[in-house]
Amino acid sequence: MNTMLEQLELIIQDRRTNPKPDSYTNQLLDAGLERIAQKVGEEAVETVIAALRQDRQTQINELADLFYHSLVLMSSLDIPLSAVYQELERRHRPKG
Numbered sequence: 001m002n003t004m005l006e007q008l009e010l011i012i013q014d015r016r017t018n019p020k021p022d023s024y025t026n027q028l029l030d031a032g033l034e035r036i037a038q039k040v041g042e043e044a045v046e047t048v049i050a051a052l053r054q055d056r057q058t059q060i061n062e063l064a065d066l067f068y069h070s071l072v073l074m075s076s077l078d079i080p081l082s083a084v085y086q087e088l089e090r091r092h093r094p095k096g
Helices: 004-017 024-031 033-053 056-076 081-091
Strands: none
Touching: 004 024, 004 056, 004 081, 024 033, 024 056, 033 056, 056 081
């Protein structure tokens, strides 16, 4: 079974292939890499602020926004989620 992040990645890829005019994802993709990167930065700042000053639900909401916008950025850069998983696994492999 796919994780929610993997499902979201598939939805974002589908929007790239089959654009929908009313789709926020398509609005971001159409705006280009600079705008997408800016949104990731904005969401990162909002996540930090929520972590320090907001309630738990707001923290969760901001983290979800950060994950989503990061996935849109990854799609725009043609970096699959699996590549990030592989890098995380490499970093945590026992050294021997």
